[in-house]
Amino acid sequence: MNASFMKRTIAAVAAVGALATGMGAAQAEDVKVGFVYVGPIGDHGWSYRHDIGRQAIEAELGAETSYVESVPEGADAERVIRQMAQTGHNLIFTTSFGYMNPTEKVAKQFPNVKFEHATGYKRADNLSTYAARFYEGRYVAGVIAGKMTKSNIVGYVGSFPIPEVVRGINSFMMGAWSVNPDVKVKIVWANTWYDPGKEGDAAKALIDQGADIMVQHTDSPAPLQVAENRGVLGFGQASDMIKFAPKAQLTAIVDNWDSYYVARAKAVADGTWESMDTWGGINTGMVELAPYTNMPDDVKALAEETAAKIASGEFHPFTGPIYDQAGELRVKEGEVADDGMLLGMDWYIKGIDAELPK
Amino acid sequence: MVRLEPRRQHSQAMVYLSPVLAIFMTLVVGGIIFAFMGKNPFDALYTFFILPINNSYGISELFVKATPLVIIAVGLAMGFRANVWNIGAEGQLTMGAIFGGGLALYFHDSESALLLPAMFVLGAIGGAFWASIPALLRTKFNANEILTSLMLTYVATLFLSFLVHGPWRNPEGFNFPESRPFPDAGLLPIIYDGTRVHLGTAIAVFVVIAGWLLLSKSVIGFQLRVVGKAPQAARHVGFRQKRMVWFTLLLGGALAGLAGLFEVSGPIGQLQPQISPGYGFTAIIVAFLGRLHPVGILFGGLIMALTYLGGELAQITLGLPNAVTGLFQGILLFFLLACDVLTKYRIRFGSIAAKGRTA
Numbered sequence: 212m213n214a215s216f217m218k219r220t221i222a223a224v225a226a227v228g229a230l231a232t233g234m235g236a237a238q239a240e241d242v243k244v245g246f247v248y249v250g251p252i253g254d255h256g257w258s259y260r261h262d263i264g265r266q267a268i269e270a271e272l273g274a275e276t277s278y279v280e281s282v283p284e285g286a287d288a289e290r291v292i293r294q295m296a297q298t299g300h301n302l303i304f305t306t307s308f309g310y311m312n313p314t315e316k317v318a319k320q321f322p323n324v325k326f327e328h329a330t331g332y333k334r335a336d337n338l339s340t341y342a343a344r345f346y347e348g349r350y351v352a353g354v355i356a357g358k359m360t361k362s363n364i365v366g367y368v369g370s371f372p373i374p375e376v377v378r379g380i381n382s383f384m385m386g387a388w389s390v391n392p393d394v395k396v397k398i399v400w401a402n403t404w405y406d407p408g409k410e411g412d413a414a415k416a417l418i419d420q421g422a423d424i425m426v427q428h429t430d431s432p433a434p435l436q437v438a439e440n441r442g443v444l445g446f447g448q449a450s451d452m453i454k455f456a457p458k459a460q461l462t463a464i465v466d467n468w469d470s471y472y473v474a475r476a477k478a479v480a481d482g483t484w485e486s487m488d489t490w491g492g493i494n495t496g497m498v499e500l501a502p503y504t505n506m507p508d509d510v511k512a513l514a515e516e517t518a519a520k521i522a523s524g525e526f527h528p529f530t531g532p533i534y535d536q537a538g539e540l541r542v543k544e545g546e547v548a549d550d551g552m553l554l555g556m557d558w559y560i561k562g563i564d565a566e567l568p569k
Numbered sequence: 570m571v572r573l574e575p576r577r578q579h580s581q582a583m584v585y586l587s588p589v590l591a592i593f594m595t596l597v598v599g600g601i602i603f604a605f606m607g608k609n610p611f612d613a614l615y616t617f618f619i620l621p622i623n624n625s626y627g628i629s630e631l632f633v634k635a636t637p638l639v640i641i642a643v644g645l646a647m648g649f650r651a652n653v654w655n656i657g658a659e660g661q662l663t664m665g666a667i668f669g670g671g672l673a674l675y676f677h678d679s680e681s682a683l684l685l686p687a688m689f690v691l692g693a694i695g696g697a698f699w700a701s702i703p704a705l706l707r708t709k710f711n712a713n714e715i716l717t718s719l720m721l722t723y724v725a726t727l728f729l730s731f732l733v734h735g736p737w738r739n740p741e742g743f744n745f746p747e748s749r750p751f752p753d754a755g756l757l758p759i760i761y762d763g764t765r766v767h768l769g770t771a772i773a774v775f776v777v778i779a780g781w782l783l784l785s786k787s788v789i790g791f792q793l794r795v796v797g798k799a800p801q802a803a804r805h806v807g808f809r810q811k812r813m814v815w816f817t818l819l820l821g822g823a824l825a826g827l828a829g830l831f832e833v834s835g836p837i838g839q840l841q842p843q844i845s846p847g848y849g850f851t852a853i854i855v856a857f858l859g860r861l862h863p864v865g866i867l868f869g870g871l872i873m874a875l876t877y878l879g880g881e882l883a884q885i886t887l888g889l890p891n892a893v894t895g896l897f898q899g900i901l902l903f904f905l906l907a908c909d910v911l912t913k914y915r916i917r918f919g920s921i922a923a924k925g926r927t928a
Binding site for chain 2: 277281284373568
């Protein structure tokens with residue numbers, strides 16, 4: 212099932228290569244690419260990684276790029292996206308779920324401009340969607356956590372209980388239980404993507420409750436820094452945060468949009484851009500794991516092996532049997548969860564001792 | 570030597586001049602900052618303040634952005650004049666959006682022309698209801714309304730978050746936290762084709778006029794001003810301060826609620842976890858920028874909206890960071906407060922000895 216997405220991505224990349232010198236192709240320098248970020252580029256997490264991708268377009272294609280940071284997911288987004296479309300951008304990336312409806316609206320008004328919306332589900336002839344299978348990285352992190360925890364309590368700082376985050380918690384815990392069935396998770400919802408103060412407070416509360424591994428699904432390095440200061444271990448989010456926590460970071464689940472962004476910008480230059488849906492995992496390079504640190508060699512070897520199996524398709528984190536908290540069988544033995552189930556996941560797997568906020 | 574000498578009376582000229590002076594000085598300092606950042610200051614200022622509104626679409630967006638700011642600020646100014654410090658307009662805005670928007674979601678297949686007016690009413694009730702809590706606490710228990718209204722903001726935003734993550738989540742929305750889109754009958758009509766200028770913008774102008782009439786021509790407006798400026802005298806002549814607390818909080822809350830409803834039934838078109846980038850707080854600056862006068866607030870709201878639009882364009886075309894927007898707003902407020910000194914004092918040059926005539 213993963214394969215269809217993979218094939219399409221590879222096909223698109225191959226097409227870009229084949230047609231790069233095609234007739235009537237525009238120059239890459241003529242392409243102007245705009246980015247809309249939900250956070251500041253200095254968040255060292257989500258928006259920061261998108262901005263690294265933007266810089267890759269400039270470096271590799273010499274194309275002009277621009278961005279607007281910290282754009283609220285309300286009425287303002289539509290104006291910003293529209294301004295970009297009006298100021299000569301041919302390709303616009305809107306990099307947060309909350310930009311879905313405004314992106315769709317503006318895409319309708321500017322049929323000649325290409326739009327790419329991250330993590331959404333609405334597409335049109337000039338509107339693509341893309342996302343990454345971060346849950347693959349979270350499974351690997353779970354395996355490491357299961358091996359490394361001494362208190363058997365993992366602290367998890369969540370942002371919002373949306374499918375992306377719930378999927379990550381489930382995947383992480385399945386990874387942890389695969390090596391250590393006694394692990395328990397405590398979850399705090401920060402109700403923000405980026406608020407170092409709140410995120411750090413959540414981490415402190417979790418450590419006070421006995422957590423000795425810190426996992427986060429928020430964008431700032433604050434929870435990991437708290438872990439460093441309190442002498443516990445943790446995982447970086449979105450980018451390699453080793454500089455913030457040299458003694459605490461085990462690895463980080465790194466978003467790498469570089470090759471996707473360059474390929475899409477090139478496709479616009481070559482006139483081969485097509486609307487599509489991309490959901491790339493470790494195999495496509497969209498999800499990376501930062502160097503494994505602060506762990507013994509056997510755990511490192513196990514993590515590497517797990518990541519390799521996921522990348523090759525030999526193993527899928529959501530392999531049945533999977534039961535939800537109510538005890539209902541969601542994925543049968545020997546089967547894997549389909550993308551539809553993963554994308555709309557609003558239930559915890561059996562064994563998670565917490566209630567999903569509704 | 571430069572000295573400040575108290576004026577016998579507040580300078581009427583300076584009351585109007587000081588905001589203009591503040592804006593001018595903001596431009597000068599902003600230009601210097603741009604120069605230090607390696608940008609041509611004239612280009613940068615042009616991008617910031619002219620480019621956003623050099624076409625009709627830009628002007629329409631300015632109105633859209635200023636609409637909630639103006640509506641909320643007019644309501645807040647009434648309270649500020651009477652020394653009632655409602656800091657929680659953001660929460661009242663959110664409750665207005667929840668009340669009015671909830672109606673649109675309940676009747677999500679309605680085509681009734683009555684839906685929108687009913688949403689207006691519920692939006693205003695929602696905001697007033699939320700403001701009534703600090704009013705009750707202040708009048709019954711003498712609790713500081715600054716704290717209570719501010720704290721209730723967080724309750725309101727979390728309540729909205731709960732609703733769109735749970736009971737009001739769009740059943741066709743793949744479990745993402747957002748409500749159904751409002752039905753067409755629950756959306757504000759666009760009053761100028763091809764733009765996002767909606768009925769709420771027209772109502773904002775009406776609110777400004779009504780606010781001005783209330784303040785300058787009505788008895789209650791007179792009472793507001795007296796209670797604020799001379800509470801002792803007001804008590805002496807029998808103006809009841811509790812009534813003022815109730816009146817200003819309910820009015821401010823209702824207007825904030827209405828502004829929130831206009832956002833969700835206008836540009837946004839549904840309920841989602843984030844519906845306002847802090848309009849309720851920015852409106853406090855707007856109220857003071859407009860000298861707590863409804864007409865001044867109209868201009869203050871437009872200027873504040875312009876700094877947002879300019880900040881976006883400065884990022885797109887000049888690659889300036891987003892922080893520049895906040896920087897500009899901060900400088901503007903700083904100079905505004907600084908220039909206020911001039912309404913109460915005059916500047917004298919020369920030493921005290923040379924000008925011995927002042928005491």
